[in-house]
Amino acid sequence: MSAKALARNLRDEIAHLKNEQGINAIQSDDLLAYLNRVIDAPEEEVDPVKLEQIRAQLQANVEDRKAQQSSALEMFRSVITAGQNAIKTSLLMNGGATIALLAFLGKLTTENPGKLSVFSGSLMIFTFGVFVIGLVSGLTYL
Numbered sequence: 527m528s529a530k531a532l533a534r535n536l537r538d539e540i541a542h543l544k545n546e547q548g549i550n551a552i553q554s555d556d557l558l559a560y561l562n563r564v565i566d567a568p569e570e571e572v573d574p575v576k577l578e579q580i581r582a583q584l585q586a587n588v589e590d591r592k593a594q595q596s597s598a599l600e601m602f603r604s605v606i607t608a609g610q611n612a613i614k615t616s617l618l619m620n621g622g623a624t625i626a627l628l629a630f631l632g633k634l635t636t637e638n639p640g641k642l643s644v645f646s647g648s649l650m651i652f653t654f655g656v657f658v659i660g661l662v663s664g665l666t667y668l
Contacts, residue, residue, distance in 0.1 A: 535564060613663050620655035627652060 539560065543549040627649050634641055 532564060536560075610666065613659060613666065617656065617659040617663065620652055620659055624649065624652040624656055 540552065543552065627645065631642060631645055631649065
């Protein structure tokens with residue numbers, strides 16, 4: 527019997543004696559006799575089947591929590607990988623566009639050098655894009 531169960535039994539017994547029998551004082555011998563009866567009473571056994579059910583439920587809860595944690599970790603890894611792939615793709619596209627525009631401008635300067643200033647803004651945008659993507663790619667490792 528736990529201490530709480532003993533305290534509850536003692537409280538209930540004293541309340542019963544006071545309310546129903548009108549006893550306001552308890553002799554120490556009577557209290558000791560009651561406590562000896564409680565101590566000598568057979569222990570209440572915990573049902574082994576119920577105990578195993580509780581253990582199984584707790585183990586299932588632990589395994590469920592591990593699965594949730596593992597799933598959350600994998601989701602985080604996939605987000606990081608997707609972000610890195612997006613950065614690589616952006617770098618490849620901006621770099622390719624810059625090189626293609628440079629090749630076009632190189633061909634244009636041999637044929638019509640006056641049109642070169644029209645495409646300089648586009649070249650600056652793609653070059654700035656490559657710079658920013660390179661900067662973002664470097665910051666992902668920090």
